[in-house]
Amino acid sequence: MCESALYLVDKEGEKLIMENVELIEAENGKLSVVDLFGERKEIKGRVKSLSLVDHKILVEPLP
Template structure:
């Protein structure tokens, strides 16, 4: 499977915000829609900083 874990960059480092992410969709006003394999959904304010498919990692930088 190709699920990834999403992290939000904070001043303290990377904070895990969602596991088993299978869908990321950019929305208006600097927001991202995330959905996991079980159907849980979240909308996060931020922009994609990195997507590393080998490490199954999505890094989101908080919108300024």
């Protein structure tokens, strides 16, 4: 399988938020993220970059 890992990026670097991400839904400055096991997290931020080859999603926090 080819699930991705989601990282929150700030001035201190990258922090792993969730592995095995299968779904991201964006609405009103929030990302709803769901993993392979159905765990859901909401993150106030926006996607900075998405690498399909590296299976890596970088998210910038919003104020």
